[in-house]
Amino acid sequence: MHLAGAYSGVTFQPSDPDAENRASIDAWTAHLGLANVEPALHIDATKTFAPVTAVDVVVCINMIHIAPWPAAVGLIRNAAGVLPVGGFLYFYGPYRRNGAHTAPSNAAFDESLRARDPSWGIRDLEAVVELAKNAGFAAPDVVEMPANNLSVIFERA
């Protein structure tokens, strides 16, 4: 919603596999009166991005640590399938780097995620970069964000 408000000339296509979350997205779009946000689609990243076939940027915020690892695998595979050369895949969230958490608060968050679901957890940045490399993305720009989060920005080579 923040990005859609900031970039009114860009059309945003939100998605979520969860019906309640799609309803929440659509409610926020209506509440803010954003004309450049389409109704949320039911997309499970482990499956296919259909009916989406071509976009300029794929944005994934706070998802791959709150889902099983195959969600990251599928997200990157599907993003490579819909992005042109020069298109961007953007991740936001917490990551481990060089085998370690970047802050005690991230370690505690990771523990709480794994307690909720053992298949969840803060991902190793290097593992995500490896997946992306194998799917045809260049090495990412990594930008440190507030509260020990990262922006990880891949360009399709």
Ligand SMILES: C[S@@+](CC[C@H](N)C(=O)[O-])C[C@H]1O[C@@H](n2cnc3c(N)ncnc32)[C@H](O)[C@@H]1O
């Ligand atoms: C913490 S929420 C983040 C939602 C939103 N991106 C945000 O930052 O406010 C994590 C979201 O990931 C979604 N999710 C879980 N598994 C997924 C999958 N396989 N494909 C796509 N989304 C998934 C959940 O339904 C949930 O809405």
